Amino acid sequence: MSEERTVRDVACPFCGCCCDDLEVTVANDRIVRVRNACALGRSKFESALEGRVPNPRRNFGNAVEVRFSEAVELSAKILSEARYPLLWGWSCTTSEAQRVGVELAEEVGGVIDSTTSTCHGPGILAVHDVGESSCTLGEVRHRADLVVYWGCNPVHAHPRHMQRYTVLSEGRFRKRRKDRRMVVVDVRRTATARMADEFIQIEPNGDYEALTAIRMCIRGEELEQENVAGVPSGRFEELADEMMSCEFGAMFFGLGLTMSEGKSRNVDAALSLVRELNERTKFVIIPMRGHFNVTGANEVLAWQTGYPFAVDFSQGYPRYNPGETTAVDIAKRGDCDAALVVASDPISNFPIGAARHLASIPLVAIDPHETATTKVANVVFPSAIVGIEAGGTVYRMDGVPIELKKVIEPPKGSFRDEEILSAILKAVRALRRR
């Protein structure tokens, strides 16, 4: 067993790029080397065994390790006794687990929401209104001669995006860096901006204005102000010309649009701009999805319930009203009276008001690692790390499904999310029958 073996074509379980060309070398069921990954992916593989949840436990004042079956019974009791449970997370697990999550949400009459609502949720609201001109990342790689990164910093958040899919990739029709122009629009000169042919530094919360200015230029209208979003108007006129004269443009947008003032309206303006550009040339727009399977969470929820996130089963049928049925709003109002968290850390990632409510209600957490959420949870399940210790299906940021591999065995007692959720679902159904 001491012999090294190398697993090839491993897909990376970090960001929405889901790079599927990693080579992971394993000896004695330990990862010894990771090739082709970025710093984020490598760090995830190499530190897989650090800070793990050792065993299932319950914590009602004192943390006590319990058998798996006891943790399942307790979780089922918490979820079935709740009037309005919240089932949160889902972006760092497989679509197979997400599917069981939807079934469980329906069974307990709760709300299922993914980290979508605190990343690209506002963008999805805009897609409902405007629609989206999109394509796969492969098509961008082969054809795009203009790449615009707006409100995103792939060097830090999606480190191989440029290398695999855009300006640094070798496509069929765009072979070299000089065959493509790269434009970055952001509020500071990021590492990504430094690689661009052109960088436009706008004011925070200035995105809507800037996008609207470009739309006006495309329609041939004159910009009366000298400056828009802190930038001389002429810069937007030039950018509009550049966008209209390219052969195949691709705009990638990040949380700079969805988290700033205007939120869904900012994305609305970006989608509208791209729609209008398609009257002149070919242009597409793709969100830079963060977690490796947040796109899958939207896909699974949409095909199972008709809605992509924030789905409320409390009336017995799926209902969707972001702003009301989204997790931060539910927690902030104090509406949920129990929560199940899968592969996410809302106690760290939610604003304090929402986090404080979650910490005050019965909470079940499923996670490979100790987090702020597992620290305050009443029931904790250790799980296998998806993409390292468990395989399954995930969806890349452009909606292409990718198969994750299991490269090592999970620690003893850590099960797949899908197995844990199925056990809870079965126990909930048994309680209901009683």
Next chain:
Amino acid sequence: MKVKLVTVRSLAQGGAKDRKFADEFNKAATRCEVDEEDMEELGVKPGECVKLTTREGSVVLEATKSSQSPHRGIVFVAYGPWINSITSSETGGTGMPTLKGAEAEIEPCPGGRVLGLEELLDRNLKKAGRLE
């Protein structure tokens, strides 16, 4: 000094996000990147503490000189529980809190100390009755 607060992903924060109690995560998520000239105006040197305040409350962070200046009047902090302890839960009907571009006040905090994650949770969640 009034500033716009922008929370961000960074390589260091992202690489340590599954090790919340590790020093690397603490370091990555408790740094406040301040524009060079703003730092001079505040009279704060790199490595010194600053206090960021919003309507939700205050948090002490370590000031660092931004490598991406100029961005006067804007400070950057990596996503994490420290900055979320002063983030509003208001979503304006979108489900999304304002994690970029929120208004904040920054001031020097001589003698201040950046809390560890356990201490921070203890301080913020004690009212919830879970961490006695």
